[in-house]
Amino acid sequence: MRAVRGTLAAGLVAGALPAGADGLPALRITASPGEERLLFDHGRDACETWDIPDTPTRAFRDASGTIHVFQSHHRARALAGPDFASLRHSCRVAFEGAGRDDPASFENRGWIASTFTPDGRTVHAVVHDEYRGHETGACEPGEADACWYNTLTAAVSHDGGATFRPSEPRLVAALPLRAEDTRGHRAGFFEPTNIVAVTDGFAMMANVVSPAPRRSGNCLLRTDDLADASRWRGWSDGAYRVRFEDPYRADPAGPLCDPIAPAALPWPVTSLTRHEASGLWIATMKGRRADAGGVERTGVFVSTSSDLLHWQGPALLLEAPLMGSGTPCAPDRPIGYPALIDPASSDRNFSTVGDRPLLTFVRARLDGCAVGPDRDIVALSVEIGGR
Structure with a gap:
């Protein structure tokens, strides 16, 4: 997993979510400034032009302990390795x-x-x-x-x-x-x-x-x-x-x-993970909404729930331009498909997160004014704690 300098540092924000009526703690979810890490570099790793990341990160450990990550197009290939720092993209379909x-x-x-x-x-x-x-x-x-x-x-x-x-x-x-x-x-x-x-x-x-x-x-x-x-x-x-x-x-x-919960989950949910310390479920989404000053903010949002039915949020976690937006031209280096995943999770299917998971997403380079096949999988560190 190659480290590159973070280009989104100006867009890092803290997503503060209130406590629920069940008394579970409020969460503060913060994307950490610093280096980005690439799980997949299209220019380096792609086996063909449209061998692209086209879903959020999905991962599991097999019986031998090898981690498999599926985040592929309709011709599905996986990344695999002993840990997230050693993932390698396979050309086998x-x-x-x-x-x-x-x-x-x-x-x-x-x-x-x-x-x-x-x-x-x-x-x-x-x-x-x-x-x-x-x-x-x-x-x-x-x-x-x-x-x-x-x-x-x-x-x-x-x-x-x-x-x-x-x-x-x-x-x-x-x-x-x-x-x-x-x-x-x-x-x-x-999705x-x-x-x-x-x-x-x-x-x-x-x-x-x-x-x-x-x-x-x-x-x-x-x-x-x-x-x-x-x-x-x-x-x-x-x-x-x-x-x-x-x-x-x-x-x-x-x-x-x-x-x-349409008010708290106004956009398609892209990942569900349970925060081990609080017991809360965290949903990630990409979306756009106006802030208190009427300024439109786009990026990754999060909401929380104790039971998957009743949700609090959304709160903006990472401000960034989005894939699938922009008229007449897409914004520069837009992102999509966000997910929370913790490489240290003891769960075989990575459905739990501790206090320092990763936020992964796909970032594209434009082909003219369109999002083309040149897409990478980027990971940023996230901190989760009480307010």
Whole structure:
């Protein structure tokens, strides 16, 4: 993990979050000035032009103690090493979606977006699966957003993360709508967080984008069995009562998740970690909002919760330009995909953090006015403490 001089020092801020009604302590989360560290340098490490970081950091330890980091494009490759300072990017493809043109197949372009291993040998993954109708002839070439239908599917590795294959059953979550029902809208389940262990099961969040009248926002999902994709349920009306049916096999008219704490989680959550000292969950997001003086601030925000349902925040942690923003030109060296991760975590899936974790994110160099493939994974030290 190569160290480089920090170029974001002027943008480092303290994210101060209030104590919750449950009496758990307030947190002060501060990005530390100093050196940045590169986990992946596209110019040095990429195996092909579009071998790029395109998700937040997801990591686990295999049975031998080797750390695997997936943060890849739809042709998934991993970084691996004995510790975070020794990660090396492999050119071996661990997973690639079938790229089928049929949205009902749920085998389109797939990103390994979440991983969880109970033992370091079997590794369960949730896949961000994209059907892009403008690439199949279903829509005009200029209708990318109007013909984008996204689902979550499952994959599994039985060799410690070296290779993954689609699970059966495959579908984790889909809107109660078919792709043709969403024409004119980018719609579906996007960008699941990492999977975390909770009492009697496992949980994650995902970004739901749905045509009205259904509400978009962060969906909280839970399962008691990672080996069975059909066991995932979404939170709605006070319980995990939403069952995600295949809309091509069942009546696509069922309910959808309730957005979780929209005021505190106004943007898609990109990582969930539990602070060991306080017991609080920390959510990271990228976003933009006006400060008390009316000045717009963009960057990485954090919110906290004791139960994944009730949240405090958001507070700005790192001020920086964002990928996917800027008119007519993107801002210089924008960032995206933030995550908190602690290299010292004793958890096999790095779902816990101590008081000095890392904030990781992707930073891009522009190709003209567009974000191109030249993207690096950057890590900054973070300090977490009470107020």
